[in-house]
Amino acid sequence: MTTFILRRLLITAVLVFFISIISFFIITLTPGSPYPWGELNPKISESVKANFRKQFHLDEPIWNQYWFNMRGLFTGELRSIKDGRPVLERISERLPATLALNLCAMTIALSFGLLVGVYSAKVSGQWQDTSLSTVAFGFLAIPEFWVAYLLIIGLTAGFAVPLMGTVSHGIIFPNAIAATLDWIWHLALPATMLALGSIAVQSRYVRASLLETLREDYIRTAQAKGLSPEKVLYHHALRNSLRPLITGIGSLLPALIGGAVIIETIFAYPGIGRLGYQAVLERDYPTLVALNFITALLVLLGNLLADILYAIVDPRVRLE
DSSP: OHHHHHHHHHHHHHHHHHHHHHHHHHHHHSSSOOOTTOTTOTTSOHHHHHHHHHHTTTTSOHHHHHHHHHHHHHHTOOBOTTTOOBHHHHHHHHHHHHHHHHHHHHHHHHHHHHHHHHHHHHTTTSHHHHHHHHHHHHHHHSOHHHHHHHHHHIIIIIHOOOOSSSSOTTOOOSSHHHHHHHHHHHHHHHHHHHHHHHHHHHHHHHHHHHHHHTTSHHHHHHHHTTOOHHHIIIIIIHHHHOHHHHHHHHHHHHHHHHHHHHHHHHTTOOSHHHHHHHHHHHTOHHHHHHHHHHHHHHHHHHHHHHHHHHHHHOTTOOOO
16 A cells, blocks of 8 residues: 555645646736736826836746746745735634535534435335435536625525634623634534535435445345345444445535635635635735645545545545
8 A cells, every 4th residue: 555655645745736837827928917906007107017017037937937836935044925925824714604604514414324224225216215315406407696795685685694714703702712713603504505405416316326335145045144234234234335425525625625715715724725716816926826736735635535435435546
């Protein structure tokens, strides 16, 4: 397994390098001006614009700009065009909020996906299975941001419940428990919205895999020995049915990261997804370069983690 991990890490490094090049070219070729004051502002002299371009190497060839941004990213000297602060400092401030949101969303997606998938397999062909399948496809068809807006309007207008951000501003909490509960309240709805579509996908994976496993010869042997249906299902069939669920972690991570941009913006959640959205509007190239690099790295490492867990769950898989 060590050889496999080292080989995958080498491939990951090469892929991240090419992804960084492609994403940088796309960022710099998009229309718009990176100037904080606007490109056509008559109050800004040409000398100020020239100094700004020189400071961020915008007057150099695109390859030099790429080298400047990547070198600054690894040395920690890369600064935002918007406020001149170090990009890594801006990201590190928002990274804990995004990690909490994504870990919570992934836990919800995998937990409910597993429970719903197992139950659907147990009642396969019955009305409960049909109902759950209909609800799952409905979750996939309905845009998450639309449901989020409906819940925000209903809860804030109908019940005057604060939802935006990470804490309720203007409220003094009597103790740490009350403050923690308020933080959980603000985290619950964005995490649920982020996990909504993934629950439907993961439950379908588990259901299909479990039904296929239940038709295997060793399952019929266990049933012939007189084992109870619950023991056959949970002790013999379920473990081998987890492979698609674990493999889905690799695709779940980029889906959550991409969805976090929309969900964080809707809920005014101060994470790196909202930071990326603001950087796109402001044409903050250094921040976008850093966020794209980190996102690509997390996605590739998530795929590597899924492959390792796949081999742990299924002893028949050999990674060497």
